[in-house]
Amino acid sequence: MTALLTGSFTVPSIVAAKNAVAAECQPNVATYVLEMPPGSASPDRSTPRTLRKYVDWDPQGGDANGTILDTEKTATVPGDSRIFTGGNGIIYEVTGSGNILKSYKDNTAEGGPLLASVKTYEMDWKPFQRVWAGGGRLFGQKESGAITVFKQSDPVTGAGTISALTSEIPATNAGAIAIKNADDVWMAGEKIYTLTDGEIKEWPYLEVAAGRITNPVLKAASTIATGLTDAVQAWSPGPGTVHTSTGYANYSGTIKGYTGSTQLTLANGEIRTGIFGEIFVDAAPCLAPPLDEKPHFGTSLPSDDDVPAAGSDPTFDPAPSPTSTVSGKFTLGDGTPAAGLPVVVEAMDLLPEDEETSVELPILGTATTSADGSWTLDLPHPLPADVQAAADANGGALNLQATATGETGSGVAQSATAHFTAAAPTPSSQVGAAVATAATGEASSTALLPLSQEVADEPTPSRMAQSWSAQIDKLPTDTIGDDPLPVWQTDTGAPAYDYNPYLVGGTDISSRTVTPFGYDCGTSYKVLSKKIAYTTVAEGHANWDTKASVDYDEKLSLTLEVGVAQGKNWKISGSRTLGSTIGVATGYTNQGPYFAKQWKVPIEYKKVKETKQCGSLVYRKIKVIPFKYKVPSGGPTGKYGKDVRNKDGIVGFSKAPKKNKAYVPAGSYFQLSKGKSVKWSAAASVYGFSVGATTQYDREHKQRITAGTSKKHRHDIWGKNGPVWDNPGVFYSY
Structure with a gap:
């Protein structure tokens, strides 16, 4: 008692x-x-x-x-x-x-x-x-x-x-x-x-x-x-x-x-x-060691007995051959063809390094849009010496922009610029397979937008920190993946979901016919500032008993989107391929188990002011353009990006199509070193604007997984975009 x-x-x-x-x-x-x-x-x-x-x-x-x-x-x-x-x-x-x-x-x-x-x-x-x-x-x-x-x-x-x-x-x-x-x-x-x-x-x-x-x-x-x-x-x-x-x-x-x-x-x-x-x-009265099996829910593991073993390396179709012909299409704001407009194709790799010089970029040719809005141009052969040198320094990738300009019957100037990459077959071009894969010579369909004679004020860093891009960049996990970004972003706040650039004086002009100016237009470019942003270039996955490795060595092999401002709003306008030698090896090796991270490298972006003079009228536009690999003073050559473990495991495996699945035999490895990665839609936040990126896999750029020695359960993988041997983009792990 x-x-x-x-x-x-x-x-x-x-x-x-x-x-x-x-x-x-x-x-x-x-x-x-x-x-x-x-x-x-x-x-x-x-x-x-x-x-x-x-x-x-x-x-x-x-x-x-x-x-x-x-x-x-x-x-x-x-x-x-x-x-x-x-x-x-x-x-x-x-x-x-x-x-x-x-x-x-x-x-x-x-x-x-x-x-x-x-x-x-x-x-x-x-x-x-x-x-x-x-x-x-x-x-x-x-x-x-x-x-x-x-x-x-x-x-x-x-x-x-x-x-x-x-x-x-x-x-x-x-x-x-x-x-x-x-x-x-x-x-x-x-x-x-x-x-x-x-x-x-x-x-x-x-x-x-x-x-x-x-x-x-x-x-x-x-x-x-x-x-x-x-x-x-x-x-x-x-x-x-x-x-x-x-x-x-x-x-x-x-x-x-x-x-x-x-x-x-x-x-x-x-x-x-x-x-x-x-x-x-749901606290337990006492805890036991983990089960000696793959993590799962319920009483049994899922089984796909007829899933094949993965080979040592997938094979893909050959990279497309370089071409001297480039093409694209321009439309009005409502999507109908923009016919009869002059198209000017310029070499974008010759932007100045300094922030003082204003330059005109080399014009490689002109064309006119046909009745369906399409245009085609044969690049000069040989290329101008400075253009060829820039392409050679960029791994053979020739970054171009095609611009169509005109005006409506009421005098509203409109323009569209498509940024894209080609690989001209010139004798001195050393085009790698990865760069050739990115360089298709085609510009996507691009809509005309009204031109402005003013540009938005430069936002302060504190205002840019409030942008949607900055908020997404703060998140430790990748919540965007390859989902499309908002059509319009702002560099100081939430996306402008209801923005209509075609409202001019209270009237929607998106369907107005656009005809050529009665006079020529000249365009100059000036670098306003430069900024280094760590940009996603790869990711690896290692669930359960595996190890993940990511290699990004010696060369850039990266296609990045270009942002263009329309007043205070920003929009993606094509892409630019970076293929220059960087001379460093970066990535991670044998990380895991229960590990999945993206990998980022430092890319220098340029904020560029484009000034277009058409007769007595002057129009201005701001662009954010990826330029080169550059390590900031005292900074890392690469660093971990977002956590992507949520893509792995039993839930993702159960949902994946069977044709995308394979397994890695115990004690062996599988690596992805050919084809094209998934697109990371929010690969970097730069100047308050999100840009996307893809990497071309090759012997220097690859994703690898090494399976453990467990004989009780096999290790399953599956491709994001297709079978692991047929351009999966990235593979996941269970």
Whole structure:
């Protein structure tokens, strides 16, 4: 009896967990995220939110040999509700009114819903400023700091009776004070944890029986971690493990794993990135080592027995031959052909290095658009000496721009410029296969736009930091992929989705016929400034038991988009290929497992003012043009880009077409060193504007994966755009 009164009696659920450790230890646990937009200061309580389920594959080891997997199982939750987990797959919701508590069961493992309704309790939870659960108990802390403890009579189903213990943890208790001031609080096993200013403390929780009264007790704390200054959230999948998150306000969303019984040590400094929101875990009473198999959901792995083994290197059709003929098409704003307009083709590689000189670029020929808006031009042979020298220095790629100019019957000047790459078959041209692949000699269809006699003011760096491009660039994961960018971007804010450049004086002129000027136009160019931006050129993937390598050596092999301003708005206007020798090797080798990152190299971009004089009228335009590889003083030759692990794993593999799949035999490798990469639509943010990029694979530019030696499961890969042996663009890993 004396022992009971002095606090050795613990809650029944904790005693049961101790007596059933072998049966209840879990190798993986569910983790839930109530999602929020990155950069948010606080939740928007007026808008419904998404609750997403993940699975922590190696919680016991702090994910030193695992990761946190997105199951893509979601549910919608009212924005003003509060969510917390109670173990055993039970999720609780305090409704916005505070008068209702609901319990749900996560039935996704059996193919059911994430939030299967269990029971609704009419209870007053309005006084509680902070709520959490664990060990069959629900906790609510009032504004005063006092903590009410509730007993759930059936914590396994969430359908039992909820009743308050006969006394509270007083507001004067040291643990109650710490919980009130904490950044985060959670429970695992028999302990409550607090995270405050980078310090984690554990507070043993007891229930002391005195006759018919049960008193909840928080004993003195032990400090198990300090210096975690970037952690704003934390949780324990089970005893002995703590995960932290950098949260959603700083655009990082990085989860770290720690292990230890008395002092935490870092096990994995980047389990996942890009997870934004309030994080909860279905904590287990104890944790087991990860299963010796590929991470999956449910009871079995997917199987494709007739998927072939990948060869050592894919084969592709030969690169297209260089050509002296270039062509393209111009249209009016409504998409109809722009017929009868003069087209001037200029060599773009001779822009000046300095920011003082104004130059006219070499004109390589002129043409006239036909009735369908198309035009064709045979380049001069031989090329002018300075043009040929520039092409040779660029790996044989000849960067051109074709411009059509005219005016409507009401005198509104319009122009269109298509930027593209050709590879002229001149004797001194040393055109590599990669450059020839990019240099097709064709310009895409381009619409005329009204010309302006003014240009927008140069935005300040602080204003450019508010642009859509800058916000996307902050994200640690690639949320764009090869999806199209907005048609119009602004360098200081959100994309101009409703921008109509053809509204002139309140009238839409997009369908007005455009005819040639009655006089010639001359064009000059001046470099306003130069900026180095690290630009995505490759990515590698290594899920489960593999290692990833990315090589980007000796030469540029890159096609980048050109941005053109229309007033204060920006639009993509073709592309430019960079193929010069850079003389360095950059990339990464044997990274993994559970690794997938993009790789970036420093590219110098030029902001160029184009001045077009047509008779007495002067029109101006600003362009952002990729120019060359250049390492900034004291900067790296290349660096890691965005995390793309979300592309790998069981979900992506299950969705991929079977024709795109192959497997890498144990102990062997597969590499992609021919063809063309996927397009990274937001490869770089430069001058507040996003540009896309593709890389031409060859012996110096490749993606490689090396499989481990596991004989139990094979390692699967699949192509993004097609079979791994037929221009996949990039391959993913499972």
